[in-house]
Amino acid sequence: MTLPFDSTAAASQPAPARPGRKLGPMADTVGSSHRAWLEHTRDxxxxxxxxxxxxxLRxxxxxxxxxxxxxxxxxxPRWEVVHRLSVELDMPVSPLYRLWRQAALDAQKTHEWVQRSSDKSALTTPHPHPPVAHEPFRRTVEGDYRRYAQAFLADGPRDAAxxxxxxxxxxxxxxxxASPDIRRYAWNILRATVMAKTPHLDGRPELGSAVFDTVAVRDLADESDRTEQLAESLELFRAISRLPDHLLDVMVLRHLCGNTVEETSALxxxxPATVNSDERHAVRVIFPPPESEGPLE
Incomplete structure (x- = not known):
């Protein structure tokens, strides 16, 4: 997978020091969809x-x-206030509005409230189009991102994530x-967004919905064979879900999404050596070797 631009741009200069009291931390009660746009507004x-x-004053x-x-x-907050803030901070309005709207609905605001909050605010400025390299990057990885999200989410939440x-x-x-690798930066966003929408059990994501679309189950015509394979696949998925995050991602991409080592490396x-090492480690965790019985007497 070849990226359409150089992902190792130099970091921007730090902002100048400002007088007065520093901005306090984000509240612990902020939900994941609200946090998605608020973090970048704060930045x-x-x-x-x-x-x-x-x-x-502005x-x-x-x-x-x-x-x-x-x-x-x-x-x-109402959109008209967030919109005025975004203009003063020179933020792109279109993605900010979509994220604000989703967070409003997640906060149990009605569609009517969302509409009233945004009636008076234009969505045309600033930055009406994404950065030049954003769309080529999206076209390169979007299909793989959807397949990864499909392992955890149904179609609607998958597309939203x-x-x-x-x-x-x-x-x-x-x-x-400015990050060391834009592919890793974007993947971390995808993972956090998918996991925020994924049901968790004992602190680990559930992969249960993905089992019904695996080749091993789908290609079996006999109902008893399907039931047996389904039980085996569910147990395997539970074991995968308990892996550390980086091992889980490799196993999902390699064995549920069907990506090659090179494709997984690019995503x-x-x-590639790290992908191979993580995959071997994950297999050893899921299928530990039998304990040695020791020398025969």
Whole structure:
């Protein structure tokens, strides 16, 4: 898999120090979909060099309310306020709006509330189109991303997770370019987004839905054979789900999605030797060798 650009751009200069009290941390109660856009809004604010007082005068919004918005405290913010903030911080509006809208619905806001919140705010500026290299990158990896997400999610949540991934990547494109490897940066976004939507059992993701679409089960005509194979596959999937994250990803890509070592390497942004090593390690964890019985007497 060849990327259509150089993914090793130099990191941007740090933002100048600002006077006054620092922005507090994000609230622990912020949900995953709310966090998806709020993290990057906070990053844009911190990189801007503006103080909360200066930004509040531009929006306009009271300093205390602006602090609450950027920390995820209080009521979920209306789009017209987030939109004014995004314009001042020079953020791309289209992906931000889609992420804001999904988080609003996840926060039990009605479609009518979402509509009322955004009626007066245009979605045309700034940055109406993604960065030049964003779309070629998306075309290169989107199919593989959907197959990975399919191992954990049904069609609707799967598509939402992948679409959210590319919106988050658009919002954080400069950080992606400044990262050591954009493929790894984007994969980490995908994994976090998929896992946030995946049911978990004892802290580990459930792979149960994927078992029904495996070749081993799908190609069996006899019902008893299908039932037996299904039970075996479910047990295997439970074992895979208990693997550490990096081993789980390799096993899902290699054995559920059917990617080659080279394709898996390109998606994860790691050398092929690492993929081979992780796969061998995962197999040893799932199928440990029998204990030695010792020398015969």
């Amino acid at each position: 844009s604010y911190l990189a801007s060099g503006l103080t909360l007082s200066e930004l509040g 929006i306009p919004l009271a300093k205390s309310k602006l602090s609450e918005l950027l920390r995820g405290l209080g009521l979920y 992948v679409d959210d991934t590319f919106d988050i990547l658009w919002l954080s494109w400069n950080s992606a370019l 994860l942004g790691v050398p």
